[in-house]
Amino acid sequence: MAHLNGFQMANSDKPLALNPSHIVPEHKRPQLGRVSHSASKIPVIDLAGYVDETAPAPSDLVHQISHACEHYGFFQIINHGVSDELCDRVLNEVTLMFQLPHQERARLISEDPSEGVKFLNYSVPVDDAAPHNKVSMWSECANHIWHPTYDFTSQFPECLRSYGEVVREFSKELGGLADRLLSLMSQGLGLKNDRLKCRFEEEPSRRAHANYYPPCPDPDLTLGLRAHKDPIALNMLIQSMGASGLQVMKDGEWIAIDPLPNALVINLGDQLQLLSNGRYKSTVHRAVNNKDARVSLAMFYGLLSAVADPIEDLVEV
Ligand SMILES: O=C(O)CCC(=O)C(=O)O
Numbered sequence: 001m002a003h004l005n006g007f008q009m010a011n012s013d014k015p016l017a018l019n020p021s022h023i024v025p026e027h028k029r030p031q032l033g034r035v036s037h038s039a040s041k042i043p044v045i046d047l048a049g050y051v052d053e054t055a056p057a058p059s060d061l062v063h064q065i066s067h068a069c070e071h072y073g074f075f076q077i078i079n080h081g082v083s084d085e086l087c088d089r090v091l092n093e094v095t096l097m098f099q100l101p102h103q104e105r106a107r108l109i110s111e112d113p114s115e116g117v118k119f120l121n122y123s124v125p126v127d128d129a130a131p132h133n134k135v136s137m138w139s140e141c142a143n144h145i146w147h148p149t150y151d152f153t154s155q156f157p158e159c160l161r162s163y164g165e166v167v168r169e170f171s172k173e174l175g176g177l178a179d180r181l182l183s184l185m186s187q188g189l190g191l192k193n194d195r196l197k198c199r200f201e202e203e204p205s206r207r208a209h210a211n212y213y214p215p216c217p218d219p220d221l222t223l224g225l226r227a228h229k230d231p232i233a234l235n236m237l238i239q240s241m242g243a244s245g246l247q248v249m250k251d252g253e254w255i256a257i258d259p260l261p262n263a264l265v266i267n268l269g270d271q272l273q274l275l276s277n278g279r280y281k282s283t284v285h286r287a288v289n290n291k292d293a294r295v296s297l298a299m300f301y302g303l304l305s306a307v308a309d310p311i312e313d314l315v316e317v
């Protein structure tokens, strides 16, 4: 079987080739021909001019954010204040990281949740009715903590140095962006600007997932990431231009979030759904494959523990 540019998963002793472990049972395949690629189906919100999260935002902007959070749980943002040049450099470094010799990545495979950085190859059930039948996802993930100020890369191995440098720079920017988004989301819930931010600062969790989806000879038979909701509060994601892979379930239909120049994809996870007392939605999404490689970097932010209770002011008594 033809090898795919010689890419080798970190957990494998052979170059990657499509084999039975990757093949999704027929009734759970992505049916790519049925996916909607209509750009207008997921909101695109322009943050131009919104720089100070401590000041009240224009009511139209607050409305756009709360509408997207309530009805979609997903949106894209443009003019978000993170330079295009930096986003390009980050995505380039993600690509280079997955071009490291597979032995170097294999050394960083770990089950230890406290590990600073680890590589993962997922093998997961895709059908609730058959929880023991696992399918290998056609993807690899590098998972590490991030922080806007503290040097989280000091424990990174030498081979991730240049990735570490750029992702630190990016994390500074994303810390500020998270503050602005949480301020808008708080205002959308009728709360004080800093209400959500203060809640997260009690016990913050920040993890990054750098995802690599290798070129796939038959994307219709595989999944990059199975359908899931993110358990955390907020995800801020950049994706490579070109191949489209991220898809969102809306009204029973899969909708592709095709890469949009200079945009970040924002989605809410289960914690924000709970904190907002169900007003904001955590939405099912998945990643599918292409004949070409795709990369993304998901920056997750939320609370360390699962959230049980909504923000007090949102509970009617
Ligand atoms: O690669 C993507 O676009 C999806 C990533 C994602 O859903 C995740 O890391 O949880």
Ligand SMILES: [Fe+2]
Residues within 6 Å of the ligand: 228, 229, 230, 285
């Ligand atoms: Fe996700």
